Amino acid sequence: MLVAAQTVALGLFPLGALAATFQLEEATVSEINKAFGAGALTSEQLVELYLNRIEAYDDSLNSIITVNPDALEIARALDLERQTTGPRGPLHGIPVILKDNFDTFDLPTTAASLSLKNSIPLDDAFTVARLREAGAIFIAKANLTEYASGGNTISSLAGQTLNPYDLGRTPGGSSGGTGAAIAANFAVLGTGSDTGQSVRSPASANSLVGLRPTIGLLSRDGIVPISFTQDTAGPITRTVADTALMLDAMVGYDPADPVTATSIGKVPESYTDFLDVNGLKGARLGVVLDLFGQEPIHAEVNSVINAELEEMESLGATVVPVSIPNFTELTTNLSVTSYEFKETLNAYFASLGPDAPVKTIEELIASGLYDPSIKSSLEAAQAIESPLQNSEYLRRLQQREAFKETLLDLMDQYQFDALVYPHQQRLVAPVGEPQADRNGILAWGTGFPGFVVPAGFSTPSDTAPIGIPIGIEFFGRPFSETTLISLAYSYEQGTQNRQSPTLFPTLTGEEIEYESVPEPGMAIALSVAGLSAFSLKRKKTQNPA
Incomplete structure (x- = not known):
């Protein structure tokens, strides 16, 4: 946010800066880079602010498995690099939370399971390496x-993650730790994986943006797998623009995941060019x-979504109700996860080398080192022999x-x-109840992209x-991410539905006032107006009780 400090008499005056305020709550990559560029903020300071939030609030949320003990040191090194050779790009020094099924060579990758509690992979997942090369800082790994x-989002290693908007509800899943953490402003960006709806469900449940891209756009190498047919990685962020920036960093052909060859020639110079x-x-x-559900339990979601469809029409879209031919027949018994889980997971265990803490899914089942909620999935996978037969x-x-x-x-x-459709036909499930009526099947059943954006909220309640x-x-359609980004950005900007959870308020030091250099076009106008600038100062904010 930029605000003018003072106007003076008409005439030509030396260019001054604008007074600007950086707010950690809901901070975007663009806003952070403006503060970096003005010298008002360093990556080290930014990381420290996010770590403070994790320390203050995650005991209530239970979203984080591992905090990176080297995060501040990495931030200092990136600050020095910025000073000496300049930033690598827009993600230079930006804090990221990884779902803890993304391999990291310097931190455990546990899949939230006691069976992998101390497992440190030999190298980074491909997408992790791409983010690291872009200058991202992995400050934590999520449940x-x-x-x-x-x-x-319940596990033997970390327990139940809660929803930051209602601590009696789940945050969706399976990437619910990332979703809860990004919603509560524990970092700027997050990663998830999506086999069924595991990126989009937490996005929907936490007022976030979540993209399940076309299969082949992002490498699955180094992500603890379920299904080579259905698995993909995906960004989880607070804005469509930040999703586009993450996608720019994460895409790329990876020989370790041959399906990524299908993306060659289909990736634009930058997905940010389609923020229209x-x-x-x-x-x-x-x-x-x-x-759309037809029962009373679906009424609240239907009401919100129908109102949002009218908003889309007001923003210039033509909205046409349609039914999918033979929908029930085509979507019944469609998933292939149980047929591929054993083969893919055993291959992942083998990639950990001879010291892998668990070597087969059969050994995992025998160990008992997992949450009872996944026992049936493990046993169903183990029972499958020779899926190609x-x-x-x-x-x-x-x-x-x-x-x-x-x-x-x-x-x-x-x-x-x-x-378009609601991602979930009813509100996200309370803790202890099964997740129901999720609509991820179009994307996971085809491998085509699905993009979730905040649509609004149910009626407020005591909790x-x-x-x-x-x-x-x-x-x-396949590889239509550019189109979806354009549509989603237009909808996001026209509605501004995202809200931060009030249960996790601003802490001391999270607002910084500084002098911002205006854009060239604005600079001419301000020079004519002769605006002066504020001095750099920190805005003190009271700690919450």
Whole structure:
């Protein structure tokens, strides 16, 4: 935010700076880089502010498994690099929280399981290495549903993560630790993985932006796997612009994940080029009626989403209700995760080398070192032998192809730019209850992209002071991330639905006033107006009681 300090008489005056305020709460990459550029903030200071929030608040939220003990030292080194050779790019010195199924050579990667409690991989996951090369700082690793096998974010290693908007509810999952942490402003950016809806569910439940990209856009190498057919990585952020920046850093062909070859020639110079505030003007959106619940428990979500569809129309979109032909037939018994889990997880254990704490899924089951909630998933996977010889597995793969063709035909028939629907038909589940009525199936059932953006909140209550977050999902053709970013950004900017949870307020030192150098176009106008500047000072904020 930029505010003018003082105006003087008309005429030409030396250019002054503008008084600006940096606020840690809801800080974006762009806002942080402005403060970096003005000399008002260093990466070391920024990391310390986020670590202070984790220390102050995570006992209540239980989102973090490991805090990086070297985060401040890494930040100091990146500050020195900024001073001597300049920033590597927009993510230089930016704090990131990784879901703890992303391999890191310098921190344990546990999949939130006691069975991998002290497991340190031999190297980084490909996407982690890309973020590290971009200058990102991994300040912590977040809890998840153990082995990413479910939607409630409970694990044997860390227990139950809570929703920052209502501590009696789950944060979605399986990337719920990342979702809760980013929503509570424990870092700027986060990573998740999505086999079913594990990036988009926490985004919806925590008023965040979550992208499940096209299979092949992001490497899965070094991410504790479930399914080579359905797994993908994805960013979890507070804004569409920050998602675009993360995507820029994370994409790339990786020989260790041959499917990434399909993305060659389909990646733009920068996804930020598609942040179009007018992206909804002239867009055609299909509203998938099959993905709206019809029971009383669905009424609150339906009310919010229907109002948001009207907002999209006011922003220039044409919204067309549509049903998917043979929807029930095409979506019943579609998942292939149980057929691929054993093969992929055993391969991951082998990648840890001879000292791996667990070497097979059979050994994992025998150890008992896992949360009881995933026992049935592990046992179902172990029971599968030779999936390529399994007729039901092969039938499901064929069904996926039919589902892809049906959705593409539907979008072509109506000339849709995207399909839209609530990510979850009911509010995210309370702690102890199963997650139900999630709508991730279009994306996980096809490998096409799904993009969740905040749509609003339920009615406030005693336990949820501003209500429970509700997310809306945009679904697109393969490698249509540029289109989805344009649509989602336009919707986000036109509605401003994201709100920070009030249960985790600002701490002392999280607001900094400083002098900001205006953009060139603005500089001319301000020079003519002769605006003066504020001196650099820190704005004191009272610690919460």
